[in-house]
Amino acid sequence: MRESVVHPDRQSVLTAVLPGTAMIAVTFGLGRYGYGLLLPDMRAELGVSTGAAGVISSAAGVSYLVGNLAVVPLTSRRGSRVAVAAAALFAAVGMCLVAISRGTASLALGVIVAGTAAGLALPPYADIVAARIPAERRKHSWSIISSGTGWGVAIAGPVAIVAGSSWRIGWLLFAVLALAAGALATVRAGPATNAERTRRTGPPWFRRPTAGALVVSAVLIGAGSAAWWAFSVDALRAESVGTTAARIIYALTGAASLLGSFNAILVARLGLPGSYLTTAGGLGLAIIAFALLTGHPILAAIAAAAFGATYAAVVATQGLWSAQIFPEHPTAGVALFTTALTAGTLVGPTVSGLTIEHLGYRPTFLSAGALVLAALLVRPNQSTSRGTGDD
Template sequence: MTPAVRIGATGFGLIAVCYGFARFAFGLFLPQIRQDLAISPALAGVISGGAFLAYCVAIVVSARLSERIGSRAVAVGAAAVAAAGMLGIAASPSALCLAMFVVLAGTSTGLASPPMALAVAEAVAETRRNATNTVINAGTSAGVALSGPVALAMGQAWRTVFLLFAASALVLALAAFVSLPGKAAKPPGAQRVGGRVTWDPNLLRLVGASFLMGASSTAIWSFGGEIAAMRLDWATRGAGLLWIAIGAAGAFGAGAGWLIARLGINVVHWLFLLVLAASLASVGLSFTTPVLTLAGGALFGAAYVMLSGVYLVWGTSALPQRPATGLMIGFLTIAIGQTAGAPLFGFLLGRSSLEVTVLVFAGLGLAAGGFWFGRRDIADDKDKPVVRVQGGGRASCS
């Protein structure tokens, strides 16, 4: 088995568990959880925002730890934290206890991504890195898609579901231990750990774009089940169909690296921001139907995974000597946007109509198109790889 296949498969599974189960399944089971534990919409938004905030802290720590102690230890730790958080969710007797463990489970997602970017940089041939990274990133869609059928079969038994999810996280901890590099091995031309990041306009635009996209995405990730219940009177099992649509279509995000190589970062970015806004409208506006809601879920899944792949390539292209940090910047800012977006959605929903709230969040997604991947040529050190941006925002290393 080649390193690209071995690391890609392990990373795909780890991201599926940490993102699809530990982080985003909460939104799927939220209607039933709210009913059982008497949680208000505003409190649900605060809990979701807390999980995203934990992600923000964890991804910064993970990027630094991955560079210091290697990808294997951090990835195993991510899976273990996901298991602990989901065990706690399953056993939570109150809203306060639930909030603590939702935050812990959310921490695992921040821990999971940087070690995988580093493992790819260490062990995968340069020509296959973007493709491998975007395949790993698409693991989110697999986790979301798998959680949908589980909700259909066991929609009321959410505690049992999270026990099963926790068991899967332990399996991935073992897989990461067996499959990933054991020691930190700096990629050629790597900067020293802890070196300063030069905040050029390209990275600053990445921060702006990923923040707004992250905020917009919470309309579905945190409140998708709630929106379906309000618009269509769907219970948890009905919302499971929405999650299946999101996850299945999200698999198209595995092709982000391929599509970026042909169309460029900017074209792919703008195109899928339009798809993201259309998806929110299809799910959340008053004209929706069951078919439109499922179609909107599919559009959302494809857009979210594709856009996160765009920001992954954007960040690692901008910082080729520090791939874990490059990934961290884009993904951290997505999560900061989600940290702000989830409470904001709950606040607006409690004080205005669902129609207005959804339109505001669709607008946030479109506003991200005001930021673009710029022409950048890192040639200030002859020992560093040069990243050249070709026509349309395509990135290549030499």
């Protein structure tokens, strides 16, 4: 039987969906993925090599991982509001540090601080959605919030185009947006709920026999997609695609990823396993298509749009998957799968940067796409797809 999709009401939008989407937009779309968008001009001015750029991206993954590991005890002891406020602060400070960087080391510091913000931002919204949004509205609300990355990338693209080589101005503008979104999200998050005050967590929350497939899936998808986020603009430039055109294509990815907001409809029609196989398979094929089409801007743009839509959808699907494994503590479930996703992104950019230096962009992106397709070997069980955390 197909599930019906109930859209969030006005109160749900004001309480969680709008501020949550804004926080994910600034911490992921601007703070984390804005790095790849502005990387060519930063490399040119600061003298950062391709290999060093990959190491910096991986270092940001480490800080993201630290944020993921810290957010579970933080929300358990202080509530979601404190975690959201911390995410906004880390994002703004990191962006400012990038804006004033004078070399590889100072650039790395800013990117690392901003990366921590993304690790802190997403998991608390699993608890906020579970506590403050009616059960029948949670799937669609979560899909919208987790697709906030698309709004950030869609905003970052035009900012980068207007800023041109003045990438420092772009990062300062990102910092202002992070503070504005953080203020809204902190106020709307509300005080800690009784459940948050009384919950106690420790290392055992990671040990769930049913979580193994989710962890493997997230690691593979994280490693494969990391190459695209870090080096897609560089790959286009290597094929003589103009700077503006390359950034437009990158921004198009963000716009297309907004389609992930409708992932709840796909889950309702196909079930969680069907939605996962469709979106993960589409993501791998999109990366392979991009590898083969970087010299053709229009076709590369289509592949980039497919990447954006399927990436947002598969991440939303994994979030719903995690909620079933950790129904009593949604933040822990999201933290687990995003930690695994980050484990993949730690290796992905560094290996991709070194592979590009030795083999070039096309073999690197083909390998990245194949890695994502390998994630099709695991999937959620049909028996765990009922309700998707909304029961």
